[in-house]
Amino acid sequence: MIDPTKLEHFRNLVSLITADGKIEEVERVALFKIAYDLGLPLDRFNLMLERGHEYRFLIPQNNHEREKQLEDMIELAYVDGDFAPAELELITMVSEKLGFTQTELDQIIHMHTAKLELLAKQSE
Template sequence: MIDNIKLEHFRNLVSLITADGKIEEVERVALFKIAYTLGIPLDRFNLMLERGHEYRFLIPQNNLEREKQLEDMIELALVDGDFAPAEIELITMVGEKLGFTHAEITHIIQTHSEALK
């Protein structure tokens, strides 16, 4: 059985990937690797991708999970080498809901962008 917190986190990642209206192959592969690690069956994974635009973001309950989720979102958004405006908008919106200031979110995004270059 899949841990509910991990499943919620995965749904949030699916929401991020589908935010720009398209799923790049590199994004699909990255999500699939995570799904496989979590034990999510292929048919459920495909269904989640199809319905990704329907998911609402679920906010983690502790600071460590909040930071981890924001960092995972940024890393996944950068898998294709670029931020789509919709991805930045979603990361910013979620970051603010997680309790980060706009300046903190911008700094975290820049730090991760530079680390991947």
């Protein structure tokens, strides 16, 4: 049985990825890795991707999960090297609902994009 909180978090990630109307292969692979780790069956994974635009974003109930979810959303949105406007809009909306200020969001985005860019350079 899949942990309901983790499934909710995964649905939110699917919502983020489908926000721009397309799913890049690198985004699909990143989501698939998460789904595999959750034990989500492939047919359910594919159905969730098809219906991602229908999902309503669900807000986590504790601060640790809120911050973790925001960080995961940022990392997943940036996995293709750039934020699509719809992805950034959804992240901004979600961060506000999670209680983050715009300044805090900007700092978190900067921290994560700098970390991801450094990791990319190290792997070259």
